[in-house]
Amino acid sequence: MKKLRRRAIAACALSTSAAFAQSSVTLYGRLDASINSLHFSGPNRASVRTVSSDSSHWGMRGTEDLGAGLRALFKMESQFQVDSGAQGNKEFYFNRDSYAGLQSDRFGTLTLGSHLTPHVRLTFKVSPFERAQLGNVVALFQGGPRGYQVVQNNSAAYTSPRWRGFMLRAMLGLSEGAALSKTRSLGLEYEAGPWWLGMTHDALKVSAASVGLPATQPSLWSRTTVLGASYDFKVVRIMAYYQTNHAQRLTDIDGWMVGAVAPVATGEVRMGYSRNNITATTRATQLTLGYSHFLSKRTLLYTNVSKIWNDGSRIVFLPARQDIGASGFPIAGQDVRGFQIGMRHLF
DSSP states (O other): OHHHHHHHHHHHHHHHHHHHHHOOOOOEEEEEEEEEEEEESTTTEEEEEEEEEHHHHHEEEEEEEEETTEEEEEEEEBBBBBOOOOOOOBOOOSSSSEEEEETTTTTTEEEEEOOOEHHHHHHHHOOTTTTTTTTGGEEEEEEEETTTOOOEEEEEEEEOBBTEEEEEEEEEEOOOSSSSSEEEEEEEEEEEEEEEEEEEEEEEEOOSSGGGOOTTTTTTTEEEEEEEEEEEOOOEEEEEEEEEETTTTSSSEEEEEEEEEEEEEEEEEEEEEEEEEESSEEEEEEEEEEEEEEEESEEEEEEEEEEEETTTTOOOOOOGOOOOOOOSSOOOTTEEEEEEEEEEEOO
C-alpha cells in the first residue's frame, strides 16, 4: 500500500512538472534616457534643457500550451520614467498592454483587458523614429477625441491569423469616462516581400465639451482614418502616413508624414517630415533628422535634431515637452527647435 502511494505521488509530481514545462513567462523591457535642448523662437524666446525618459517600460508576458494548436496567453506592461523613477501614468500602473486571452493557430487571437490600439501598431511600422524621440510621429498627430486612441481600456481585441500576407485587427471598447463612451477600432495590414501596407479606422463616441462644443449639445461620433505604407529598397526604407478626422458639426482636419531609414555601417540615418492641417492658415510642420548607432542588438546610442513651425494659432510641441512642466512654452504660433542625444537598452 505504501509503495502504491509513493508511486501515485511520483506520478502526480511528474505530470505537474510536464504541465508547467508547457508554459513560459518572459520578463522584458526598454530603458531610454536622453539629454534635450529646446529653443522657442519669437519675442518670448526661451531655452530649456532637460533629461527625459522616452517610452521606457517593462512587462511580463506568458503562454500556456493547451494542445491542438490552442494557447492561453497574458501580457502586462507598465511605463515609467528612467530620469526620475516615477510611474509613467499616475492613474494606471499597467498603462500599456494589459490583457489575458486565447490564441488559436487556425482562428486567431481573442483577448480582454487594456490594449494598444490598431493605430498605434500601424505607426510602429511607418514611423522612422518608431513613435519615440524628437521625431515621434505623435508630436503632430496627437490622440484624443479628434484623433486616435493610444490605449483602450475595458476592451476586447481580435487579431486574425495572417492569410496570404493579410491580417485583420478589431477592437471594441466600453470606456468608463464621461468624454469617451464607446470606441470601435479596425485595422487591416498587408505584408509581402519589401512591402508593408496598413489602414486603421477609429470611431469614438465623444462628449460635445471634449471637442470644444457647448456642453449642452448631444454627444457625437469622431472618426479617424489612417493609411500607412513602407517599402524596403535594402539601401533605404521609405515610408508614408496619412491621417484624416471627421467629427459631426466640426471642420475636418488632416495631416501626413513621409520618412526614410537608411542603414550606414553599424547604424541608421533617419529622416521624417510631417504636417498637420487644422485650416489653411492654422497648421504645424515638423522636420527631424537623426542617427542611431548600434553598440549591440540590444543597446544603441542616438542623436536627433528637429524643428516645428507653428503657423497661426497652432501650439505643437516636441515630445520632450513633458519635462518642461509649467513653463508655458510654446505659445500660439511659436516655432520650436530641439537637439537630443540619448541611449536605449532592451532586456
